[in-house]
Amino acid sequence: MTRHFFGDTAFLTGRSLRHITRSVDTIITTTIMPIAFMLLFVYVFGGAIRSGSPSYVTYLLPGILLITVASGISYTAFRLFLDLQSGIFERFQSMPIARSSVLWAHVLTSLVANLISLVVVVLVALLIGFRSGAGVLAWLAVAGILIVFTLALTWLAMIPGLTAKSVDGASAFSYPLIFLPFVSSAFVPTSTMPGPVRAFAEYQPVTSIVNTIRDLYTGRPAGTDIWIALAWCVGLLVVAYGFAMLIYRRRSG
Amino acid sequence: MTAPPAIEVRGLEKSYKEVEALRGVDFDVARGSIFALLGPNGAGKTTVVKILSTLLRADAGTAGINGFDVASQAAEVRDSISLTGQFAAVDEILSGRENLVLVAHLRHLTDPGKVADDLLRRFSLTDAAARRVATYSGGMRRRLDIAMSLVGSPQVIFLDEPTTGLDPEARNEVWQAVRELAAHGTTVLLTTHYLEEAEQLADRIAILREGRIVVNGTLLELKQLLPPAKVEYVEKQPTLEDVFLAIVGAGPDGETGAGRRPVTEA
Numbered sequence: 406m407t408r409h410f411f412g413d414t415a416f417l418t419g420r421s422l423r424h425i426t427r428s429v430d431t432i433i434t435t436t437i438m439p440i441a442f443m444l445l446f447v448y449v450f451g452g453a454i455r456s457g458s459p460s461y462v463t464y465l466l467p468g469i470l471l472i473t474v475a476s477g478i479s480y481t482a483f484r485l486f487l488d489l490q491s492g493i494f495e496r497f498q499s500m501p502i503a504r505s506s507v508l509w510a511h512v513l514t515s516l517v518a519n520l521i522s523l524v525v526v527v528l529v530a531l532l533i534g535f536r537s538g539a540g541v542l543a544w545l546a547v548a549g550i551l552i553v554f555t556l557a558l559t560w561l562a563m564i565p566g567l568t569a570k571s572v573d574g575a576s577a578f579s580y581p582l583i584f585l586p587f588v589s590s591a592f593v594p595t596s597t598m599p600g601p602v603r604a605f606a607e608y609q610p611v612t613s614i615v616n617t618i619r620d621l622y623t624g625r626p627a628g629t630d631i632w633i634a635l636a637w638c639v640g641l642l643v644v645a646y647g648f649a650m651l652i653y654r655r656r657s658g
Numbered sequence: 659m660t661a662p663p664a665i666e667v668r669g670l671e672k673s674y675k676e677v678e679a680l681r682g683v684d685f686d687v688a689r690g691s692i693f694a695l696l697g698p699n700g701a702g703k704t705t706v707v708k709i710l711s712t713l714l715r716a717d718a719g720t721a722g723i724n725g726f727d728v729a730s731q732a733a734e735v736r737d738s739i740s741l742t743g744q745f746a747a748v749d750e751i752l753s754g755r756e757n758l759v760l761v762a763h764l765r766h767l768t769d770p771g772k773v774a775d776d777l778l779r780r781f782s783l784t785d786a787a788a789r790r791v792a793t794y795s796g797g798m799r800r801r802l803d804i805a806m807s808l809v810g811s812p813q814v815i816f817l818d819e820p821t822t823g824l825d826p827e828a829r830n831e832v833w834q835a836v837r838e839l840a841a842h843g844t845t846v847l848l849t850t851h852y853l854e855e856a857e858q859l860a861d862r863i864a865i866l867r868e869g870r871i872v873v874n875g876t877l878l879e880l881k882q883l884l885p886p887a888k889v890e891y892v893e894k895q896p897t898l899e900d901v902f903l904a905i906v907g908a909g910p911d912g913e914t915g916a917g918r919r920p921v922t923e924a
Contacts, residue, residue, distance in 0.1 A: 409766060416763045424751045492747035496806070499711040499741040501733060502764050 410503035417497070417510030421484060425518050431480050432518065436525045438583075439473040443526070446592060447533060454593055458623075462535045466527070467618035468591020471611060472583055473526050474519050474555050478562040479579035481515035485566030486575035508563060508653055515559040516552065523551060537622040546631075547621050553638040554614060558582065560645035567652050591615045610637035662725050664689045664814050664845035665710065669719035672705050679705045681869040682719065687847055687862070689813075692840045694860035695849040701866045703849035704744065707818045710847070711741040723814055739814045740807035744822065746799045747806075748791050754778065754802050755787040758809060765810035777805040781835065797828025804835050808844075815839060817848040821855060826899050827906055833858055 425431060443465060446454075451461040458464035488494040488511075497507050527535070537544075562579070569575035586592070588602065589611035595603050606612055613633040620627040665687035672680040679702045687693040695703050708714035710721055712732040720727060726734040749757050755774050762770030778784045781801045791799060800820065807815055817836065821829040836859055839846055850856055856863045857877060864874040873880060896904075 412766070413764060416760060420749065420752065420760055423756075427751050491750075492743040492745045493749055495711075495713055495743050496741060496747040496761075497764070498713055499736060499739065500761070500764055501736040501766075 410506055413502040414506040414509045414513070417506055418513045421510055421514040422517060424484065425514065425521075432521055432525070435477040435480060435518075436473060436522045438476050439469045439522075439526050440529050442472060443469045443530065444533070457594060460534060460536070462530055462533055463537070463623065464619065465592060466530050466535055466622075467615040468586040468589065468611070469526060469530070470523055470551060470618065471554065471586050471591070471614060473522050474551070474558055475579055475582035475585070477519040477522050478515060478555075478558045478582075479576035480518065481511060481559050482562040482566035482569070482575045482578065483572065484514070485511050485563060486569050486572065489567070505650075505653075508649070511563065511566070512556070512559050515562070516555055519555045519559075520552075537624075539622045539624045543621045543624065546627075547618050550614065550618060550621075550631075550634060550638065553635065553642065557638045557642035557645060560642060560649050563649035564645065564652060567649065567656060585609065586611045586615070589615055610634070610641070613637060662722075663687055664691075664724060665693070665847060666722040667706070667710070667719070668721070670706065670709060670716050670721060671718040672702075672709065672714070672716050678869055680709075680716070683866070683869070683871055685864050685871055685874055687845055689845055690840060690843045691861040692836065692846040692848065692859050694856035694863045695847065695866055696851070696853065696856045696863055697849075697866035698851055702869045703851075703866055704818055706866070707741070707743075707816045707847070707849060711739055711816055712736055713741075738812055739816065740810075740812040742803055742807045742815065742817045742820060744818045746796075746803040748799055748803050750792040751790060753788050753790055754783050754794070754798075757791060757802060757806055761806045761809040767810055773809055777808060780838075781805045795828070796824050797831050800824060800828060800832055801835060804832065804839075808839070812844070814845045814847070817846060819849055819851070821850070821852065826903055829855075830903075 443462070446465055447462045451465075454461065456464040485508075488507075494507065498504070539547075565575050565578045589595070589606050589609060591611060595606045595612065598606055613630045614637065616630045617627050617634040620630065663686040665685075667683055667685050670680050670683040671678075683702070683706060685693070695706060697703050705714065709716045710723065710728060712728050712735055715729060720729075722728065723735045724738045726738070728735050749760070752760065755778060758774035758777055759770045762773045767773055775784075775787075778787045781804070783798065783802060783805065786794065786798060791802065794802065804817070804820070807817075820836070821832050824832065833855070836846060836848065840861075846859075848855075848859065860877070862874065862876055863880060864871045866872070873883065
């Protein structure tokens, strides 16, 4: 059946992409919160924050981008959960198609939806004064890190999507992920935080990812942060993929 | 040499944690026949269907579809079956036609568009083809669901409680569709807890109770299990269903027997 894997995945991805293009509100809903945070921090709190960067929106943007993905993947889990609920998942499973393509279609759809949301957020950031002097290569690196990050969180979202008992359960797991950037270098430099909080902030994954993206698009050398960031993302991706596949196999017998 | 049965089930057992859902189920379904698995809720009907459609593994026993084992030859089994689950498994956001085209693509057919249009015609959904399924009525949704199961003409079709939750009009539409299936030579296994449904459709009926088949036979054989019928004279009043269908305007294909009288201007 694997000979059909790519074709089956393509058709199933086309199907769930149509869910997104026909209900654009999901894109709007996922981008509203990060954009609101961005406006709030730039225009309300930003004046009081000494970020050490000439433009606060430039300092802030990486954290906002991560929040965008964290809020976007709650829809990933939600869409998968709905498929399981509606029985269409079982229909696909009882058909002569490559089994894992059902899950991969959700993963690719999540990737596309989140990339659209990220572009929307970056456009709003440009409107309120975000500027980058970095070259194409640095931006490709930023895109690459965001893609790996999105894939990691998407596979994480597959787990509640497959196991949740209710709609709320399927999407609630993303709340802690949305708040993780607040205790990191995303909004304020970690040096201003008290000892234990600072220790947590400096060693949690968001800080290294935020620092890497910020360094890349401001044209500074990213140093070791880029490897720490990638290690976190790839590590999470591998673990989440393993768990999700295990649950999926067990579920589909 | 006679052809093997389309479905062959031997000693099927399945437990969920402490609950023994199936405790040794045996039955055969002949090619091109309609077989009804009758039983109260929780009797294990859906579990049987899930095992036969490769969605669930049995703890013990074997099941074969078209001679292929559901556990060791799942891919071949999936090629010959189609499942219509308890809830209409249709994509609400897509149109009726898009749903059919998608399934035709996934079954790797050569002309998905034509397959879709033919089925839309056959199930009287052509007018609604371009509309989103979210706007369909319950009966239309179930018809589309069954049409999706017919894409690629699988030899064996499982219908798990196909009319639960449908109004009488929609139920009659589904019954008609099932009869046509069997007329086309498809083997149908349907589960139901409506006695009338089994009586109307099935060539053979098996009653599943507490995970075991307690009776298996034709309607006539089943009726002979009870003492012979007494002759009584009863005034035949129209049932509420007859009244309902007369008012709503769809006939029950004449099978339900009772004379349909106009109910207005009494």
